[in-house]
Amino acid sequence: MPRILIAEDDRKIAELVEKNLSASGFECHVVHEGDLVFHEFERIHPDLLLLDIMLPGMDGFEITRQLRRHSAVPILMLTARASDGDKVLGLELGADDYLTKPFSVQELVARVRALLRRSTRDLIQETLLRGGLLIDPKRRVVENGGERVELTGLEFDLLYFMAHRPGHVFSRDALLEKVWGEDRVVDARSIDSLVSRLRRKIERDAARPDYLQTVWGAGYRFAEGEV
Numbered sequence: 001m002p003r004i005l006i007a008e009d010d011r012k013i014a015e016l017v018e019k020n021l022s023a024s025g026f027e028c029h030v031v032h033e034g035d036l037v038f039h040e041f042e043r044i045h046p047d048l049l050l051l052d053i054m055l056p057g058m059d060g061f062e063i064t065r066q067l068r069r070h071s072a073v074p075i076l077m078l079t080a081r082a083s084d085g086d087k088v089l090g091l092e093l094g095a096d097d098y099l100t101k102p103f104s105v106q107e108l109v110a111r112v113r114a115l116l117r118r119s120t121r122d123l124i125q126e127t128l129l130r131g132g133l134l135i136d137p138k139r140r141v142v143e144n145g146g147e148r149v150e151l152t153g154l155e156f157d158l159l160y161f162m163a164h165r166p167g168h169v170f171s172r173d174a175l176l177e178k179v180w181g182e183d184r185v186v187d188a189r190s191i192d193s194l195v196s197r198l199r200r201k202i203e204r205d206a207a208r209p210d211y212l213q214t215v216w217g218a219g220y221r222f223a224e225g226e227v
Contacts, residue, residue: 002116005046006030007037007063008078009055013101017050017078020105021112034058038066046073048116051095053079053086061093068094072152074115078103091193096154130163130222133202133211144202154179155198158191162212167224169215195220 004026008014011032018028031040034055041049049067053060064075077090080101087098096115099108128135134143140156142149151159158179162170170178172191179194199206213221 001025001027002047003027003029003044004048004050004112005037005040005044006050007034007055007060008032008050008052010052016105017108020109024109024113026112032056034060034063037063041067041071048074048076048112050076050078050112053077053090061089064090064093064095068152070150072150072156074153076111076115078108088189088193091190092196094152094197096152128160128163130166131210133163135160135163142202149201151198151201154194155201158194159198159202159212162220162222166222169218169221171219175220191220 002025004021006014006017006021006028008017008030009032014030014032018030021028029040029044029046031037032055035057037049037051037055037058051060051063055063060077060079064077067073067075074097075095077095077098078101079086079098090098097111099111127137132145134141135156136142137160140153142151142156142159158175161175161178162168175191179191195212196206199209199212202211203209211223213223215221
């Protein structure tokens with residue numbers, strides 16, 4: 001039974017979410033303060049974090065920032081803040097999806113299931129060596145110059161997909177389909193956020209990337225030839 005950690009300060013919403021996710025077959029644990037998230041996270045080792053942004057104590061943005069230093073667990077942000085700026089920031093920091101209040105319970109359950117399916121998808125393919133990057137899909141490990149790079153599941157899937165096809169230009173819509181699949185619940189701007197995050201982790205200079213190149217008006221490609 002997948003474990004879900006729900007971090008929500010509104011107790012009525014937390015109760016509604018917990019009730020419906022439990023009825024859908026998930027084991028739920030709830031905290032109402034941001035400062036309690038990491039303690040509970042280490043205690044139960046959840047398969048997914050459902051995270052409100054406006055939490056007392058540490059907010060959802062800071063929790064995501066700190067969590068992504070050591071964990072690739074899927075994060076679904078649940079919040080009343082609907083601005084594009086908040087969505088982009090959440091995705092840039094490492095969130096996998098974003099659901100705005102008010103929301104339907106059916107959509108919430110569908111998104112949780114989609115993220116969990118994504119995170120457990122098995123990629124058994126060849127190990128790639130691209131310049132200084134070693135990408136091992138069996139262990140889902142990336143090394144850059146011999147140093148391990150910590151990636152989220154989405155970051156790894158995007159990097160492997162593009163590195164397996166160097167020189168091929170992919171539109172944002174094509175990458176959404178290939179990385180998120182039919183379960184996608186995000187838009188094309190999510191690809192820009194994902195690429196930006198990856199560049200900060202694997203490039204010598206994220207502003208002048210060697211690996212993940214922008215093709216203006218078309219999309220992105222992984223560099224062809226020696227890097």
